[in-house]
Amino acid sequence: MVIEAWRKIKQNTIAPVYLLYGTEAFLINETKNLILNQILTEEEKDFNFAVYDLEETPIEAAVEDAETFPFFGERKVIFLHNPAFLTAEKSKDKVNHNLSQFEAYLQEPAPYTVMVISASYEKLDERKKITKELKRKAEVVEAKKLNEHELKTWIKNQVKTKGFEIDDDAVERLLTLVGTNMFMITSELEKISLYAAEEKRINRSLVEKLVAKSLEQNIFTLIEKVVQRRLDEALRIYYDLLKQNEEPIKILALLAGQFRLIYQVKELARRGYGQQQIAGFLKTHPFRVKLALGQASGFTDEELVHLIGLLANADYQMKTGGMNKSLLIEMLLFRLKK
Template structure:
């Protein structure tokens, strides 16, 4: 089952005896565990009802034994077992041996008073393994992978709605640009925005500028956005601000070159028929980053992007060899782009 299906079923009270949560988005894994905990266990009972194990240190048969043990002072309990690397193709470095036949036996007749949750930080499970095939047939695998660009925007919008406020048009995208694609970081910023906007309020772009602090990388990304839009006055203002903060010009050039390289790769792959999701996987970038880079790259052809990358490489060499003043070199680069 996919993540959304799992959440809907939990909301309806349709609880599976076993869940296997895997994928790189650990926030979604923890969110699913929280939902199960809230649904099954009263807050005052959690010390007795929720047990956690690390499978790098504990054999899976001990976890099964815990699941089969009657709960103490509570009607149902959760058993959470992390680092289930035996479900992947990864080589386990620990010396713990897991008797997977015990898990196979348990799957045939799970107890009704325990919910067993396995988690593993891996994008894929090894479907060649018998135990993984059995878990897949039982429909208990829940992939918690990175959200697509549209899903990420939708997720932030829903988080705001859940907290009783909304974002003005265009502000969600700006929040993601400033904060990044980490759901954990976005959650914290949405909580901050909720306190500022108040119940039933609307958070504007000006409000966001006051609330969200940006990293050097995000400020440079904003500089690149000004460059791409050919908004040279804001670009020079942003550059002056970065230099005032003592940011190293060579680092600025490196990060600008990185974004233009991504734009080049995205445009090239899209011309070959790749989807944004496929490109994200191909170049190891979040789908939202691919969406932004695709929009930026629309203003250039591949030849122009290649020329800009060459200019940046030349500028980097001149800066490092002392052939040009670093600040002057950056300013000349911006002026050449504008022309």
């Protein structure tokens, strides 16, 4: 749905009202920028572009702006953020909204204005009249989290638009190192592309060489070494993290979180849940589930329960005891190997 909306915008088939909703901030942001840059020049943006936070400003103020003729040029663009009145969540709004005035605008939107409602929520309240009306009258773009296949396809398309190719194992490694944050992936692809300018091809070794590991990825690799019972390498990663001034308590929290995830996906997989179902149940990305399932095979249920207990005890000691925090994790790693 997002790709189709982008195609229409690029062809200058612009709707008068857009509703962008979902939890993938990157896709929402890209759609907004595409609309803005397609309609207004840099000079026109100074006069004909406005942003309203609906937790601070009543909707009728934005509607009145939308109905006002552009000061300079032929069209104007208005972004509306945080429309909590479209959800079932308890409203944080500091203002009351005249939704009837907004509904009236939707019946006959100003032909010279493009209104973009940005709703960064997982779900909208379909029972509400305003939600139903907006979905009927607006161009609806759902920016949901991409699954693993969609994410890999998107990466390949991003690379292709730059005139490059990327190997399948390079895509896999990029996701393993960076995670599924599309902003971070885009940033890393920009960096890699500079180095691949001559060959126009991105391979796994180039990704390995250029992509910096996040703290989360270092924790993942550390656990991999524990799974493989390679304590010396696990400790080397840990010492490197300390040299980078990473806080032991943060490292411990990430270790505990990853082991809990491993235990959960192992249990849910045993009950017959598929990768997508597990991701939905745990509210995490399917790619993280895939990686955790791979690590789960290295532990028995009893080992995982024991490890989680050790981590909980270490957390308690770290927060209440006087023992050196760095040494506490080092001792923990020795016990994790057993």
